[in-house]
Amino acid sequence: xxxxxxxxxxxxxxxxxxxxxxxxxxxxxxxxxxxxxxxxxxxxxxxxxxxxxxxxxxxxxxxxxxxxxxxxxxxxxxxxxxxxxxxxxxxxxxxxxxxxxxxxxxxxxxxxxxxxxxxxxxxxxxxxxxxxxx
Numbered sequence: 021x022x023x024x025x026x027x028x029x030x031x032x033x034x035x036x037x038x039x040x041x042x043x044x045x046x047x048x049x050x051x052x053x054x055x056x057x058x059x060x061x062x063x064x065x066x067x068x069x070x071x072x073x074x075x076x077x078x079x080x081x082x083x084x085x086x087x088x089x090x091x092x093x094x095x096x097x098x099x100x101x102x103x104x105x106x107x108x109x110x111x112x113x114x115x116x117x118x119x120x121x122x123x124x125x126x127x128x129x130x131x132x133x134x135x136x137x138x139x140x141x142x143x144x145x146x147x148x149x150x151x152x153x154x
Contacts, residue, residue, distance in 0.1 A: 141149050
C-alpha cells in the first residue's frame with residue numbers, strides 16, 4: 021500500500037503529514053543554520069557596501085582630476101563662493117542690493133501710470149471723461 025500511495029503522490033510522502041495537518045519535522049540544527057545564513061547575508065551586505073564605497077572613491081578621484089585639468093569647481097564650492105560674494109556685497113546694508121530687484125517691480129515712476137490713465141480716458145465717451153477728471 022505504501023508503494024502505491026507513494027507512486028500516487030509522486031514521492032511526496034513526507035509532505036503528506038503536513039498536508040493532512042500533522043506536525044512538521046523539526047531539524048535539530050535549524051537554529052544554527054538560520055544564524056549562519058543570517059551571518060552570511062550580513063557579511064555579503066558589508067562586502068557590497070565596501071565595494072561600492074571603493075568604486076565611488078575611484079570615481080571621485082577621476083572627477084577631481086578632470087576638475088583640476090579644466091579648472092572646474094565643485095557645486096558646493098561654487099555655491100559657497102556665490103553666497104560669500106552676496107554677503108560681502110550686502111555687508112553694512114539693511115536692504116538687498118538693487119540688482120536683485122527685477123526690472124519693472126517697484127521702481128516705476130508715477131508719470132508712467134498717469135499716462136496710462138490718460139490713454140484709457142481718451143477712449144471713453146465725453147461725459148465719462150469729465151466724471152473721471154473730477
